[in-house]
Amino acid sequence: MRFERTLILIKPDAMQRGLAGEIIKRIENKGLKIVGIKMLKMDKKLVEEHYNKYKEKPFFPVLERFMSSTPIIAMVVEGIEAISVVRRMIGKTNGREAESGTIRGDFSMSISKNLIHASDSEENAREEINRFFKEEELISWKRIDEIIYSEDELE
Ligand code: CMP
Numbered sequence: 001m002r003f004e005r006t007l008i009l010i011k012p013d014a015m016q017r018g019l020a021g022e023i024i025k026r027i028e029n030k031g032l033k034i035v036g037i038k039m040l041k042m043d044k045k046l047v048e049e050h051y052n053k054y055k056e057k058p059f060f061p062v063l064e065r066f067m068s069s070t071p072i073i074a075m076v077v078e079g080i081e082a083i084s085v086v087r088r089m090i091g092k093t094n095g096r097e098a099e100s101g102t103i104r105g106d107f108s109m110s111i112s113k114n115l116i117h118a119s120d121s122e123e124n125a126r127e128e129i130n131r132f133f134k135e136e137e138l139i140s141w142k143r144i145d146e147i148i149y150s151e152d153e154l155e
Contacts (some may be wrong), residue, residue: 001080001081001149001153001154001155002080002081003078003079003080003082004078004079004080004081004082004083004122004125005035005076005077005078005082005125005129005138006076006077006082006083006086006118006119006125006129007074007075007076007117007118007119007125007128007129007131007132008023008027008074008075008076008077008086008116008117008118009072009073009074009075009116009117009118009132010023010024010072010073010074010075010115010116011066011067011072011113011114011115011116011117012066012067012069012070012071012072013066013108013110013113013114013115014107014115014116015070015071015072015073016070017107019107019115020073022107023103023115023116024073024075026089026103027075027077027086027089030079030085030089031079031148031149032077032078032079032082032085032086033077033078033079033141033143033145034075034076034077034078035076035077035078035138035139035140035141036074036075036076036129036133036137036138036139037073037074037075037076038073038074038132038133038137039071039072039073039074040071040072040074040132041068041070041071041072042067042068042072043068044064044068046131047063047064047067047068048064049131050067050128050131051063051064051067059111059112062112063112066112066113074132074133076129076132076133076138079148080149080153083118083119083120083121083122083125086118086119087118087120088102089102089103090102090103090104090115090116090118091103091104091105092104092105093111093114094110094111094114095107095108095109095110095111095113095114095115096108096109096110096111098114103115103116104116
């Protein structure tokens with residue numbers, strides 16, 4: 001079956017609230033494999049590039065200040081259909097509307113301070129992974145995938 005990689009950003013509100021561990025725990029518990037992880041501070045240029053499609057939106061200045069306010073954790077995770085799996089795990093953009101059981105649904109009360117970003121399509125995942133990680137920073141390692149997936153899923 002199709003293994004995918006997706007980009008996750010643990011945002012400044014999660015860092016301030018000490019929720020990075022909780023988020024990483026959920027990703028690991030689910031069975032996704034971490035293939036890249038780093039802490040960095042986004043500067044305005046990187047925020048503008050990453051959120052380019054929102055540049056003209058009224059909330060952009062707030063988003064820019066917020067995303068560059070503290071370091072964040074960027075991660076690349078891998079798994080079968082990882083892009084849609086992670087999107088479902090994080091829940092709707094607005095934390096107040098996100099379903100309980102999702103990361104935003106359980107921990108966020110805000111549209112902007114919604115703890116986490118994750119790529120929403122294969123094309124965006126490729127672009128976003130390249131934005132945050134160099135090829136050599138991504139590590140392909142052998143995990144015992146048979147404990148997570150059935151044999152036919154691994155064919
Ligand atoms: P994210 O999934 O990272 O994608 C774009 C981000 O912009 C989103 O999470 C929110 O943090 C923010 N955002 C989107 N819509 C709004 C909005 N209407 N008001 C404020 N922030 C928003």
